[in-house]
Amino acid sequence: MLLVALPVMYLAFRFLRHTRDGRSVILPPYDPPPDVTYNDDIVIGYGHTRRGKQPGEQFDGMDDDDAWETNDYGMLTALGSFGNVQCTGVPGSGKSTGFIDPYLDQAIAKWPKPCRPDQESLGGDGRYAGTPTPAWTVRVGTYLRTRMQYLACLFGVRVGQFETRPEVRHRPAPYAGMTPTEAEAEYDRLLALHLEKRWSIFFLDYKGDQTDRIRRMAILHGREMDVRILEPGGEYTHNVLHPLADAGRQAAAFLEAHHAVKREPGHPFWNDVMYQWLTHAIRLLQAVAPGDLRIPMLKQMIEDPKTVEQLLTKAKERYSQMARDQHQAEARGDTQVGPGIHVVDLKSAIDFLSHFDKLDKRHRDQVLVGVNAHCELFQQARIAEIFAPQMPPIFSGFEAMIEQGLIVGVRVPVGDYGQLATAIGIHLLAEAQYAVLRRRERADFTAGSRVVAFVIDEMAHYLNHLTTASLSQNRQSRAIFVAAHQTQDQVDAFAIAVGREFINQTQTKIAFRAPHGVAAQRESEIFGTRRVYVGKFDNATGVDSIGRHTITEHTRFEETERAWFDAADFEQLQVFECLVKVFDGIEGHPPRKLYTTPYYESPNGRAISAVSLPVHREPHPLTLLRGEYASDDRILKAILGQGGFVIVESLLDRAGTLAGFKFVNAAGTVIAAREAVDRCAQVIAQLFGNPAEHRTLVFTAMATGATYFTHAYGGGFGQMIDLAEVLRESDTLLDNSHGLASTSDYCALFAAIARRPLPYSVLGGWEYHRDLPTHQDQIIRDSRTLIEIYQQAMRTVTAEGRATLQQYYRSAQETLSRLLNGSTAGTVSTPTPTPAPPQSSVQSPNAGAPLEETPTDASDATTPTPAEPTAADSQPPRRRGRRRSRGSRHTGPDWSDPGDVPPTPPDQS
Secondary structure (H helix, E strand, O other): OHHHHHHHHHHHHHHHHHHOOOOOEEOOOOOOOOOOOOOOOEEEEEOOEOOOOOOOOEEOOOOOOOOEOOOOEEEEOHHHHOOOEEEEOOOOOOHHHHHHHHHHHHHHOOOOOOOOHHHOOEOOOOOEOOOOOOOHHHHHHHHHHHHHHHHHHHOOOOOOOOOOOOOOOOOOOOOOOOOHHHHHHHHHHHHHHHHHHOOEEEEEEOOOOOHHHHHHHHHHOOOHHHEEEEOOOOOOOOOOOOOOOOHHHHHHHHHHHHHHHHOOOOOHHHHHHHHHHHHHHHHHHHHHOHHHOOHHHHHHHHHOHHHHHHHHHHHHHHHHHHHHHHHHHHHHOOOOOOOOOOHHHHHHHHHHHHHHOOOOHHHHHHHHHHHHHHHHHHHOHHHHHHHOOOOOOOOOOHHHHHHHOOEEEEEOOHHHHOHHHHHHHHHHHHHHHHHHHHHHHOOOOOOOOOOEEEEEEOHHHOOOHHHHHHHOOHHHHOEEEEEEEOOHHHHHHHOHHHHHHHHHHOOEEEEOOOOOHHHHHHHHHHHOEEEEEEEEEEEEEEEOOOOOEEEEEEEEEEEEEEEOOOHHHHHOOOOOEEEEEOEOOOOEOOOEEEEOOOHHHOHHHHHHHHOOOOOOOOOOOEEEEOOOOOOHHHHHHHHHOOOOEEEEEEEEOOOOOEEEEEEEEOOEEEEEEHHHHHHOHHHHHHHHOOHHHOOEEEEOOHHHHHHHHHHHHOOOOOOEEEHHHHHHHHHHHOOOOOOOOOOOOHHHHHHHHHOOOOOOOOEOHHHHHHOHHHHHHHHHHHHHHHHHHHHHHHHHHOOOOOHHHHHHHHHHHHHHHHHHOOOOOOOOOOOOOOEOOOOOOOOOOOOOOEOOOOOOEOOEOOOOOOOOOOOOOOOOOOOOOOOOOHHHOOOOOOOOOOOOOOOOOOOOO
């Protein structure tokens, strides 16, 4: 009987709850929150009724101003979020802690990276165990108690104590009940979803107090490798002007940042002329000096007329060449002339800048004074080295942010840098939004592509025309824009037209407490009104036909407009309470009141307090030189000229031919094609051929690296070290902890010490490094690890004085002599054929050809293909002194995790 009665009572409860028949009831506890991990929805808050009544309170269904919501939780669906979100609230209202932080935490946790199945416990039945569940008696008792409480609430009876917050839902184990084979298939499926669907996030940290919290969130959810923070003194650099981006768009962002700093739009005529000058100046630099396209270069063009003349001379030569190429291409019937700036745009830039100097000086100054003032903001050293770097930027760009699902933040605190924080934020926000708009042109863009979320706190300081114009296209680009600021007056203060357009383009509204009645009334107007019928009682007196006095009473109903929430409702909100008007992508829902949980009281918020942040690292520039630009020697000298050593790795293509080199030191990494290295022969000879410079060349492969440098640049590199020899000797002193005694291959040595393999092999290393946009972050991590490995090895082998270091110099020279003399002895790091280097510092016409027999004299020697080393020859020279005792055995740090790379200590040359 009980088994029949319980389902009937449950169905009756569900029917009564959903019909809302007007009965006064006690509101029941909240349903468990939905799991939004594997979809693109976001939970805002919770609340039973439109007016925010809590469990245990009495609800009257006859109240016209209140209604029992069908869903206990306010949800931002993915389709509705593409309509953009605006959040307002004064400081202390819970806007950041109650909405921004939980939103970012949920966004970072979307489509998580699964753990390996072998990390889970396997049960005795051969299946993975799930989350421990209570006994069936406990589960049945809990279910009956909850349902009886629900039924009692419907009849207006309060039973027990009610919890005003929803219970925490724990995510089940991903492989519960699966066999190892099924778990492996599920792991592959979840990992593919993680790589394809994880959100790309861009945020601006206006006050500077949000970045560390987001870093901890990323570490908690296993996404610490996806974080890129652009901040003064940070690890990543980024040029706000890009050589390949649209010049007009960059000029527009420049002007928007300038106007936001001045807090005034400027005169339309001068704005237009300033825009034209910036556009043509950027195009000119893109055409003839893309490596110099930086904001300080624009300032130099303004202050030094000779710079403009030199650029125009080069531009005219480039235009003549491009015009000839275009004519020849059209004659052949080709439609594509090649990458780069268009011929018409270059001609327009030449004409404009040539005639601009002929204008009246007063008019020129009127145009350029604003450009120069904005450029001066970037003169600070800490700002210029990150946002206008002389070296190629380390950050791979916002296209990579979208493609790889990165978390990119900009932290320039306004308290330290003033209005410059606003200017940099607008520059980067415009660039990121433009990258989102361009993603629709990709062939692989579909309606299911990953979501790109913009979370901008203190949005009123970054409001501009470009951002507002981009909001209308977010739905087509699968982009979410979440803007938070204090009051609507901040938006209107910038420009009425822009402010109104911004308010219209953000269709989901979230309002925390308003500071005063004016702001509250503005919020009430934005949330809108509804039409209601109001009854009015009237009476009329009169005299009937026989002279008696009469009173006629009647009630009439009139339709009128009433606000969903009055101004007082916005002004009287408590901390962590908000009013929301949600757009679900199809229609807007009536506004309702929600309660939010402070992030620091949530399970994840409490967990991140125990998360430690990684050690701060200095920027490590990475560049690829192909020998196409005259600035290659400047870049090579700027990086290799710092520090006391440079590690030189030979890069072979898949055919086994030496195609280039990778130069690594604490100042950065340079990947250079052989043609680029030959063009920079004088720089290399100056840096490493002069003993007074005290710089050491460390070769990973003596057979390909040292022999090439000796042939190409005439020798003279006395301070030369064989990296494999040093690593083996260091391992011997550490009681052979890594087992390197018989290892000579660099890739094998790196894998044994770092406890993770290199992502490429000896053959094909050039193709891997040439694809710089794809592998940039991994190359930087490997360079940092290599520097630390070398420095630790050198500290070990030179612990007893500098005499041992000289011994390694002599040993490297002896190895090089054996290789040059064609001896079969010696340590060879790679058994691939050695290519023939040019015979002088000038680039050889047959560079890249295999080594051939050539006549020799006293200064030249043949270099046949080296043979495999013998066991005796591969042993390093023995250092004098006592070996370290076994009691002091030390294995060094563990670099097995690619993201756990130790910081780079000072140079130990």
